[in-house]
Amino acid sequence: MTLSQTLLLASAGAAAVVGSVQNVTKPNFIFIMTDDQDLHLNSIDYQQSVQKHFAQEGTWFKKHFCTVALCCPSRVSLLTGKAAHNTNVTDVSAPYGGYPRFIEEGFNDDYLPVWLQNAGYNTYYTGKMMNGHSLSTYNNPRINGWNGSDFLIDPGTYIFYNATMSRNHDPAKNYPGEYSTDLISAAAVGFLDDAIKASDRPFFLGVAPIAPHSETITGGDAKFNAPVPAKRHEHLFPNVTVPRTPNFNPNTTGTASYFKTIRQLNQTEIDYNDDWYRKRLQSLQSVDELIDSIIERLSANPTVLNNTYLIYTTDNGYHIGQHRLPPGKSCNIEEDVNIPFFIRGPGVPKGAVQTIPSSHTDIVPTLFSLAGIPLREDFDGEPIPVTKELLAKNEKSEHVNIEFWGEYLVEGNTFFGQSYFPNNTYKHVRVIGEGYDLAYAVWCTNELELYDMVNDPYQLTNLHNTNSTVNSWPIASLSSRLNGLLLTLKRCKGRTCTRPWEKLHPKGDVKNLKDAMDKKFDAFYEKHQQPVTFSECALGQVLSAEGALEPVQWREEWDEWSYHT
Numbered sequence: 001m002t003l004s005q006t007l008l009l010a011s012a013g014a015a016a017v018v019g020s021v022q023n024v025t026k027p028n029f030i031f032i033m034t035d036d037q038d039l040h041l042n043s044i045d046y047q048q049s050v051q052k053h054f055a056q057e058g059t060w061f062k063k064h065f066c067t068v069a070l071c072c073p074s075r076v077s078l079l080t081g082k083a084a085h086n087t088n089v090t091d092v093s094a095p096y097g098g099y100p101r102f103i104e105e106g107f108n109d110d111y112l113p114v115w116l117q118n119a120g121y122n123t124y125y126t127g128k129m130m131n132g133h134s135l136s137t138y139n140n141p142r143i144n145g146w147n148g149s150d151f152l153i154d155p156g157t158y159i160f161y162n163a164t165m166s167r168n169h170d171p172a173k174n175y176p177g178e179y180s181t182d183l184i185s186a187a188a189v190g191f192l193d194d195a196i197k198a199s200d201r202p203f204f205l206g207v208a209p210i211a212p213h214s215e216t217i218t219g220g221d222a223k224f225n226a227p228v229p230a231k232r233h234e235h236l237f238p239n240v241t242v243p244r245t246p247n248f249n250p251n252t253t254g255t256a257s258y259f260k261t262i263r264q265l266n267q268t269e270i271d272y273n274d275d276w277y278r279k280r281l282q283s284l285q286s287v288d289e290l291i292d293s294i295i296e297r298l299s300a301n302p303t304v305l306n307n308t309y310l311i312y313t314t315d316n317g318y319h320i321g322q323h324r325l326p327p328g329k330s331c332n333i334e335e336d337v338n339i340p341f342f343i344r345g346p347g348v349p350k351g352a353v354q355t356i357p358s359s360h361t362d363i364v365p366t367l368f369s370l371a372g373i374p375l376r377e378d379f380d381g382e383p384i385p386v387t388k389e390l391l392a393k394n395e396k397s398e399h400v401n402i403e404f405w406g407e408y409l410v411e412g413n414t415f416f417g418q419s420y421f422p423n424n425t426y427k428h429v430r431v432i433g434e435g436y437d438l439a440y441a442v443w444c445t446n447e448l449e450l451y452d453m454v455n456d457p458y459q460l461t462n463l464h465n466t467n468s469t470v471n472s473w474p475i476a477s478l479s480s481r482l483n484g485l486l487l488t489l490k491r492c493k494g495r496t497c498t499r500p501w502e503k504l505h506p507k508g509d510v511k512n513l514k515d516a517m518d519k520k521f522d523a524f525y526e527k528h529q530q531p532v533t534f535s536e537c538a539l540g541q542v543l544s545a546e547g548a549l550e551p552v553q554w555r556e557e558w559d560e561w562s563y564h565t
């Protein structure tokens with residue numbers, strides 16, 4: 001069937017699927033994930049359907065983060081509910097990442113769709129799965145867990161008008177002249193019909209278009225161009241430019257690793273960036289149409305809609321020109337890690353905005369909890385309180401652990417003359433509690449960063465090693481606690497990832513940063529705790545390069561303050 005036939009059928013069939021009375025107690029899930037979409041460059045302001053069907057009908061979790069700002073590691077972490085240091089799929093390609101690493105680590109039998117099928121779900125997926133899911137690997141072995149699938153396959157994943165796709169494991173085909181996101185939209189609506197017809201089981205439908213990712217020629221010498229919008233959207237937003245926030249191409253350099261070396265962009269480069277930005281916004285318009293098609297089909301089946309949670313998010317964020325950076329991701333800056341996350345469905349407050357911190361590692365636990373499936377002990381995340389009921393008893397932790405191993409690949413490298421920046425391995429933690437919002441990082445160069453995100457949301461003033469204060473806390477005391485937290489999180493598993501202070505203070509009397517700031521812990525954190533360090537900028541999780549791996553635990557005898565007073 002051609003795409004136009006599929007679309008025709010899709011619109012003709014927009015009426016309710018006859019005889020579909022879903023008789024299930026578990027809810028359905030529709031999970032829409034774009035690729036490299038920013039929150040901080042305001043892309044969602046240009047998506048009316050995200051506003052109408054998600055922001056107005058559901059809750060926006062404004063402090064949602066990816067835990068690795070790179071597609072493949074982020075997706076594997078999301079699909080397993082595990083931190084990247086535990087999946088050890090940390091890159092997009094060999095030796096540290098890509099689909100073959102996902103297989104090697106045994107996740108093909110142990111990840112979200114397999115678990116959902118075992119819990120009685122029908123599962124469907126269309127779009128990009130992960131990097132390295134390619135012509136040579138997609139049937140070797142096949143990816144498990146999907147009742148219906150239509151995957152974008154490398155090297156055609158990022159070619160907007162000539163995608164390569166494999167439907168239900170059939171030989172991959174190219175679609176010259178057809179628009180990638182439209183193909184994904186047609187496949188998604190088709191699977192939705194299948195799911196509704198198979199009314200004896202609840203369903204999960206994953207929809208992963210590639211917009212607004214760059215058009216990328218994959219392979220050893222990857223080449224990145226601006227994304228290609230659908231022809232019908234090429235004319236939109238002619239005068240829109242990247243928001244000129246205080247951190248856009250600033251006249252001062254950054255303070256750590258290669259950020260210290262990047263020169264200011266010239267006008268040619270700024271124009272190129274603005275054009276890149278417009279193409280991203282244009283490419284997202286077809287994602288809006290995809291959302292409309294899904295909502296239209298669900299609206300025709302109100303009992304199904306009534307029992308379905310819909311999520312809109314992306315795999316990682318994106319920057320263009322902030323801190324002088326050329327287009328790309330992979331950094332620990334807020335643009336790359338704080339990303340769109342919307343959810344709507346039964347019990348989810350409408351038109352609400354939440355600032356409870358959450359991350360991609362929390363998504364599978366969230367789905368499990370909504371479906372009444374017992375949480376696995378090896379989850380490194382915890383359910384996000386998305387419903388009114390869950391919000392009423394919210395105990396979610398206040399931190400998000402962000403990690404990265406490798407280089408920063410420069411996109412749009414025609415203008416920047418450099419295809420990558422080395423020394424991009426770092427450990428980072430965001431802590432968002434009552435009265436404080438902090439970003440703390442240790443780079444593989446052993447440089448440190450500390451930003452007060454309340455007063456410096458654009459991350460222009462590194463407070464590390466200054467005589468400043470945050471929330472009236474001296475920087476040295478604060479840094480010492482954040483170091484202890486980061487050290488606890490860097491190799492955490494399971495509950496330690498969500499309740500790290502319990503590991504540092506086994507008595508359970510310290511539950512958050514504020515508790516840990518008690519003066520009686522000064523000596524413990526400032527003198528006895530080990531620092532987070534690196535001995536080299538390894539490209540993967542090579543433990544011998546990562547300094548201390550476990551924190552020292554608190555001992556009463558270190559309470560100098562109480563002894564002396």
Ligand SMILES: *[C@@H]1O[C@H](CO)[C@@H](O)[C@H](O)[C@H]1NC(C)=O
Nearest residue numbers: 020021022023024025199200
């Ligand atoms: C739904 O399932 C319940 C329990 O299995 C059964 O009693 C009921 O008749 C079913 N309803 C419909 C409409 O099939």
Ligand SMILES: *[C@@H]1O[C@H](CO)[C@@H](O)[C@H](O)[C@H]1NC(C)=O
Nearest residue numbers: 117121122123146147198201
């Ligand atoms: C989906 O796959 C699961 C696991 O193989 C199976 O039990 C279920 O019957 C399938 N659903 C449909 C509609 O074929």
Ligand SMILES: *[C@@H]1O[C@H](CO)[C@@H](O)[C@H](O)[C@H]1NC(C)=O
Nearest residue numbers: 155156162163174175176177
């Ligand atoms: C589409 O991609 C295939 C595979 O790379 C290639 O052989 C074909 O020439 C391309 N078609 C067009 C119209 O670009």
Ligand SMILES: *[C@@H]1O[C@H](CO)[C@@H](O)[C@H](O)[C@H]1NC(C)=O
Nearest residue numbers: 235236237238239240241278
């Ligand atoms: C874009 O800018 C041009 C030149 O400044 C102006 O003539 C035009 O009206 C603007 N278009 C829009 C849609 O704002």
Ligand SMILES: *[C@@H]1O[C@H](CO)[C@@H](O)[C@H](O)[C@H]1NC(C)=O
Nearest residue numbers: 245246247248249250251252
């Ligand atoms: C640097 O940028 C700041 C803020 O935009 C501005 O106040 C200052 O004058 C600039 N300095 C130079 C040397 O351009």
Ligand SMILES: *[C@@H]1O[C@H](CO)[C@@H](O)[C@H](O)[C@H]1NC(C)=O
Nearest residue numbers: 301302303304305306307346
């Ligand atoms: C949807 O659910 C609400 C609340 O549970 C209920 O009042 C309403 O009748 C339901 N609508 C449909 C079409 O099932």
Ligand SMILES: *[C@@H]1O[C@H](CO)[C@@H](O)[C@H](O)[C@H]1NC(C)=O
Nearest residue numbers: 266267268269414415416417
């Ligand atoms: C800007 O920098 C690029 C190199 O990235 C160079 O090719 C170009 O000539 C420069 N343009 C201007 C206006 O300086």
Ligand SMILES: *[C@@H]1O[C@H](CO)[C@@H](O)[C@H](O)[C@H]1NC(C)=O
Nearest residue numbers: 257258422423444445446537
């Ligand atoms: C990378 O970091 C190492 C170790 O700190 C340093 O020697 C080297 O100069 C850095 N390279 C670049 C390009 O920043």
Ligand SMILES: *[C@@H]1O[C@H](CO)[C@@H](O)[C@H](O)[C@H]1NC(C)=O
Nearest residue numbers: 463464465466467468475476
């Ligand atoms: C911080 O204060 C101490 C003591 O007043 C002083 O010696 C030191 O130079 C100051 N450091 C900075 C970075 O201002």
Ligand SMILES: *[C@@H]1O[C@H](CO)[C@@H](O)[C@H](O)[C@H]1NC(C)=O
Nearest residue numbers: 085088095096540541542543
């Ligand atoms: C992660 O995988 C890489 C590549 O296989 C390996 O070299 C490294 O030792 C692994 N790290 C851990 C902590 O398992």
